[in-house]
Structures are given as C-alpha cells and as structure tokens.
Amino acid sequence: DAGVTQSPTHLIKTRGQHVTLRCSPISGHKSVSWYQQVLGQGPQFIFQYYEKEERGRGNFPDRFSARQFPNYSSELNVNALLLGDSALYLCASGYRWGEETQYFGPGTRLLVL
Amino acid sequence: AQTVTQSQPEMSVQEAETVTLSCTYDTSENNYYLFWYKQPPSRQMILVIRQEAYKQQNATENRFSVNFQKAAKSFSLKISDSQLGDTAMYFCALQKAAGNKLTFGGGTRVLVKP
Incomplete structure (x- = not known):
C-alpha cells in the first residue's frame, strides 16, 4: 500500500505570493493533519481534518487555510507569504479520530525569498 | 496546554552500544498516547514506538524500548545495539x-559512530 504522499516536494516562492500544498492520505485513512517544521525545531501543529470537517487549528495566522476533499485528500493554502514561512510542511494521516497513530508523508520543503 | 521537553540536543554513541534519550511532558489529560518518531536526513518522519498511557507495561519494538513513568511524566527511549542507520533526529x-x-x-540528534 502507498504511504502518505505530498506534492510538490520542493517549492520556491517570493514574499507576498500564494502557495498550495497537497496531501493524499493512506488509503482508508479519513484524518489528515498539517504541521510546520522550521529548521532545527520540532513540528508545530497547523490544522487537522476528519471526515472533511476541521477539527482543530493551531496558533497560526489567518493567512493559513486548509480543506479536505471527499476523497480525503487535503490542501494547505498560505497567502501573502513571509520569509518566516520557509519550512518543511508535513502532512500526517490517521484511520479515525482519536486513539490513532498517525503516519507522515515526506513533506514539502518551502523556501520563501 | 500540553508541552513536551527533550533536554538533550545531541547524543553520540558507538555502533553496537546502547543510548537512552530523555523526554518529559506535561498534560492534564488522563488518557493520552506517547510516541517516538525518527527523522533521518531525508526528513521523512518515521514512527519508532508508541505507548498508551493506560498501559503500565513498557512498549518494545525490536531494538527500541521505552521507560514510561506516568507519575513522573517521563518517557525515555532506549536504543540497543545501535546501528549506523539509527543516525537521525528523534522526536x-x-x-x-x-x-x-x-x-x-524539540528533538535530540543521535549520531552513531562506527
């Protein structure tokens, strides 16, 4: 079975631009979570979705938004990019809500110039 | 609010030796799960081991084992018979x-030396 997939793998943007990152969960998984990992730090929670509904949001500005589609894939959108948004963006999927181990994708490395 | 603290930024160990990574946490929940994830230079986050807080028995996965002390809110990871492929960040x-x-x-960088 395929694991969690993310696209693109790398991305370079300039300040003020918009970016869309994509994630496909493991087949059968209905939960998707997004994390931001700045170099040298642990991942920070951004969003979580289950059954296409937002179930949690971390301490990130409104420039960050996300959604989950009927096939359980997900998009993370970031508007008005700042230099500080440069990071590895990780997607994790789980089979159900709560009490569940999550599995991570390879991440999207975003560089904002 | 939940917090997780890893006090060792970096550790090195000789191949075939044992290394123990420390982790303390704080939560007001009674039911929770604890994990150790490994992140090699490829940046892929890989699950190493999982512990359910309601279980007193410490989890083990091959060369990896944990020491879970619920009252002390401590969750350490022991890597036995370290291999070069264990070199990674551990969260x-x-x-x-x-x-x-x-x-x-915040992670602990583990370097396994030949």
Whole structure:
C-alpha cells in the first residue's frame, strides 16, 4: 500500500505570493493533519481534518487555510507569504479520530525569498 | 496546554552500544498516547514506538524500548545495539486520546559512530 504522499516536494516562492500544498492520505485513512517544521525545531501543529470537517487549528495566522476533499485528500493554502514561512510542511494521516497513530508523508520543503 | 521537553540536543554513541534519550511532558489529560518518531536526513518522519498511557507495561519494538513513568511524566527511549542507520533526529510526541493533534518536543540528534 502507498504511504502518505505530498506534492510538490520542493517549492520556491517570493514574499507576498500564494502557495498550495497537497496531501493524499493512506488509503482508508479519513484524518489528515498539517504541521510546520522550521529548521532545527520540532513540528508545530497547523490544522487537522476528519471526515472533511476541521477539527482543530493551531496558533497560526489567518493567512493559513486548509480543506479536505471527499476523497480525503487535503490542501494547505498560505497567502501573502513571509520569509518566516520557509519550512518543511508535513502532512500526517490517521484511520479515525482519536486513539490513532498517525503516519507522515515526506513533506514539502518551502523556501520563501 | 500540553508541552513536551527533550533536554538533550545531541547524543553520540558507538555502533553496537546502547543510548537512552530523555523526554518529559506535561498534560492534564488522563488518557493520552506517547510516541517516538525518527527523522533521518531525508526528513521523512518515521514512527519508532508508541505507548498508551493506560498501559503500565513498557512498549518494545525490536531494538527500541521505552521507560514510561506516568507519575513522573517521563518517557525515555532506549536504543540497543545501535546501528549506523539509527543516525537521525528523534522526536518525542504526545497526543490526547480525544483528537489527533501531536505535540512535539524539540528533538535530540543521535549520531552513531562506527
């Protein structure tokens, strides 16, 4: 079975631009979570979705938004990019809500110039 | 609010030796899960081991084992018979039973020397 997939793998943007990152969960998984990992730090929670509904949001500005589609894939959108948004963006999927181990994708490395 | 603290930024160990990574956490929840994830230079986050807080027995996965002390809110990882492929960042993480949000520590870099 395929694991969690993310696209693109790398991305370079300039300040003020918009970016869309994509994630496909493991087949059968209905939960998707997004994390931001700045170099040298642990991942920070951004969003979580289950059954296409937002179930949690971390301490990130409104420039960050996300959604989950009927096939359980997900998009993370970031508007008005700042230099500080440069990071590895990780997607994790789980089979159900709560009490569940999550599995991570390879991440999207975003560089904002 | 939940917090996870890893006090060792970096550790080195000789191949075939044993290394123990420390993790302490804070939560007001009674039901939760603790994880150790490994992140090699490829940056892929890989699950190493999982512990349910309601289980007293410490989890083991091959060469990896944990020492879970619930009262002390401590969750250490022991890597036995270290191999070169164990070289990576190791993150301790906490997840409430009701929800999928993971709270991570700052990580410990492990270097296995030949």
